[in-house]
Amino acid sequence: MKIIGQETTKTSWDDLKQEGIVKTIETNNGEIIDCVNIDKQPSFVNSLIKDLQLDKGEIIDCVDIYKQPAFDNPLIKDLQMEPNYYPFGNKLDSNLTLKMLQDWHKYGECPEGTIPIRRRKSYDHPYHKRRSLMMRQQINQSFSKDIGHEHAIVSDQGSSYYGASGIFNVWNPQTEDNEFSLSQMWIVTSYNKEDFYNNLNSIEVGWAVNPITYKDKETRLFIYWTNDGYSRTGCYDLNCKGFVQTSSTHALGMEIKPVSTFGGESRVIPINVFKDKMGDKWWLQVLGSIVGYWPAVIFPDLKNNANLVEWGGEILNRKNDGYHTTTQMGSGKFPEKGFSQSCYIHSLKVLDDGLVPRDPGNLVDNDEIIDCVDIYKQPAFDDPLIKNDFQMEPSSYPFGMKLDSNLTLEILQDWHKNEECPEGTVPIRRNTSYGNFHPIKSSHFMRQQINQSLSQVGEHQYALVIDGGSPYYGASGVFNLWNPRTENTELSSSQMWIITRYDNEYDNYNTIEVGWMVYPELYKDKQTRLFICWTRDGYQTTGCYDLTCSGFVQTNRNYAFGLPLRRVSIEGGEMREISIDVFREEHRWWLLVHGTILGYWPTAIFTDLKKHANIVEWGGKIVNNKNYGYHTSTQMGSGEFPNKGFGKSCNIHSLKVLDGGLIRRDPGNLGKIITKPACYDLTLTKNRGSSFETHIFFGGPGFSPTCL
Known part of the structure; x- marks a missing residue:
């Protein structure tokens, strides 16, 4: 290192000193820092007092503090060395701590009344040529x-x-x-x-x-x-x-x-x-x-x-x-x-305006905003049918149901590491395309205009099992999590449907749906998310995903519907899963995830699901838009056919339904609905003695030589 004084090759040292340069430091890599006198400053070159030349060839110019570049701006007229006030609890430290960041100090110091400015290699002064x-x-x-x-x-x-x-x-x-x-x-x-x-x-x-x-x-x-x-x-x-x-x-x-x-x-x-x-x-x-x-x-x-x-x-x-x-x-x-x-x-x-530090309140995950909303001002209460319907917990639970702490929900989403919503509020993912909570009814992606049966659904394709014929007061399953490849205008889901439908009247179709999905058009990316959905008229004019309309009443402040799930399964690696339970108690259909109550659908929003369901389904769904003139390459489940088994194929296990006494029972009349087996398939196993109990493996890759 050398300190450049009168021997400087840039110009004569006397000239530089007159212009305010106090000292120049050149680093080992050839960079230059000028220490500029704090009292002068119409332009940088006219304010150099000293150069410090560092080992790498960088140069620090010690520049008169009043001749630093800022004071070429006519709007900036004054200099203040310290704030009038500091934030509450702010810890001040000595300037010496900054030497921990940069090692140019070992070559010299800028004199009092100057500041160090790194000299740009492309120019003889530090004025910015914007790129x-x-x-x-x-x-x-x-x-x-x-x-x-x-x-x-x-x-x-x-x-x-x-x-x-x-x-x-x-x-x-x-x-x-x-x-x-x-x-x-x-x-x-x-x-x-x-x-x-x-x-x-x-x-x-x-x-x-x-x-x-x-x-x-x-x-x-x-x-x-x-x-x-x-x-x-x-x-x-x-x-x-x-x-x-x-x-x-x-x-x-x-x-x-x-x-x-x-x-x-x-x-x-x-x-x-x-x-x-x-x-x-x-x-x-x-x-x-x-x-x-x-x-x-x-x-x-x-x-x-x-x-x-x-x-x-x-x-x-x-x-x-x-x-x-x-x-x-x-x-x-x-x-x-x-x-x-x-x-x-x-x-x-x-x-805040009192300079008091606080935790961030409206959290964003990759440009997603979580609004902590007064629990009584969530979208559900815009519906006059449920204006006065609010309850934090069920009065009773299904027999043998295991409740767990809210902390388990942090396994699903990682926004808790930054902040939590205050007590008395609920977290709601803001749809940034609309900036409010109004419905975003994506009926194009819902099962609509169904005429005869679930197997006649046009571009919607399924691999699911169905239990029908009995009154059902709830259902549950443990859902294996994956991130299937999904084309931009399509979706892929693994879910449970709780349905009431009479005489194949799909216009009056009532349903509660919950599971995970990849849905680029709704969520603007291809991450796996836990979702809920409902309708009372076959998706014609009512219902929505998550909390984007009046319907579901959220009671939990630790989970935000529609945010990405933290981790999913990896083929050959750790298998990730979530347990989902829905049950009717009094006049509410309650939702539990990972043993934690998230909220409920009031029965008042339904016409035929007021008392019980008569169909329960578990399985996968995709949308096939044939974007390129042939079958989509959107995957279902893990993207593997069910015969690959555990660790490779997607599964839902421990399938249960609830009777009128809220007692869990094995589904009694399970049948399969597979709309296109060459593209997506399903296997069903009834095994009460295994840890998986009644379970399904399902999925597929989509487009292939046999799936056109």
Whole structure:
């Protein structure tokens, strides 16, 4: 390392000193940090006081703090070294802690009154030449849909936010040359609903591997901002006129050392962003030390507060070789690998207007929002038939039924790791296509216009068993979970139907349905989800999935219908399953999943299911739209035929029905309905002595030489 003084080759040291450069540091990899005098600053080159040259060739310019790039912006006139107020309980630490992140300090320090600025290799000064290809631009629907950019994030939306924080696990993911991989936090506001993304104001901070901007594949702490959806404003680090740095010990964009290693020490960085309630600045705090601030004046909509906060990962996928990039996100491992293998962000918090940290309230899983809704204001109570019908638990349970703690539901969904809905509320997945709870009746995917029997259903195909003829007061089964390949406009489900139908009158068909499904058109992805459904008129004008209309009354605050199931079965690996029970008690049909009451369908919403059912079915369903002129390749179950058996084929076991005394009994008159055996098949085994008891294996691959 060398400290460049009067011997500097950039220009004469006297000239640089006159312009504000105090010191320059050059790193081992050839990067440069300038320490710039805090008192001067019309332009960067005219403010260099000192250069620190590091081992890798990077240069840190020690720049007069008043001549840093921000003060070229006429809107930014003042300098404030510290916030007037800090968030409640905020732990301040010495600037020395920032040296844990970056090792350039061993080559020298920037003098008092200056800040360290990493010199960009492509330019002689740090002003930003925006690379719009790297920005999330021309976004139409959500952050996860912009071209080439892929995200795995959670969000909190709907409140006024005055800051956010998280503790970021730091890795060095493999990244292709013209792409990037980020782990970050977004603090966002846009009030123009008609043109949300073009008017987006955003503050972003985290770590990145970004060969395009930084010319290498090291992990670096970065900041970013925009006030027009990345169209004309904003930049990384100090590469334009926005962020005002106050710290003399941290150089934005410099390499973070060390990072986490598999099986070794996990490295983390606490990051806080908050708006001073007595000022007009968004402050950045890293490892307990103030780094600087974004003046609120540079934002049209972030002047007061944010209305969206996000945490998670982003990569750029250019498909350089015609297929998906090998650029990794996070550690490069899927999240189920857990601590020391998978990347994480923990201790997620948002700040209210009193700068009090609180847990996020409206949770998003990959752009899915969970609204914690007053239990008495859920959609069901919009129906005058059930306005005054509310009960938290059944008065009695089926004989021998085992109840379990709500904690078991966390096995199904992992949003609990971030937050839970408060007592007195229920979690409802917001359909982001509509932004409200109104019905999204997808009758195209329901069994409608049925004329003679379940086997004459047009493009709907089944492999199921049916028990009919007796009064049924409930039914149950244990459902093996899979993630079948499903074409975009189709669905694949494994479910149970509880039905009342008289004289084959399908227009008056009453049904309760529950199970798991992959349904891209409804849920906008191909993940496996637990669903419920109901109708009282053969899907003509009533009924819906989940809580998208008035019908089902949810009582449990720990499970959100329609969210992805956490884990599914893997062929040759661990088999995942869920138990599902439905039973009638008084004037409600109650639903239990994993031994936990989730809620009920009031009998008042039905015409013929008020007293009991006369048909129960278990099995699989797919929709075949023949998108390419032949049978769909949408799979049923695991995608394997039932003869593959346990570990490969999908099953539903322990099939039971309930009599009038709520006593579980084996189904008595089981028959099969298989609409196209060459595509999807089913086997039935009645074995009271086995752990599976009465059970079915079913499924198939869809299109094949014999399934056309």
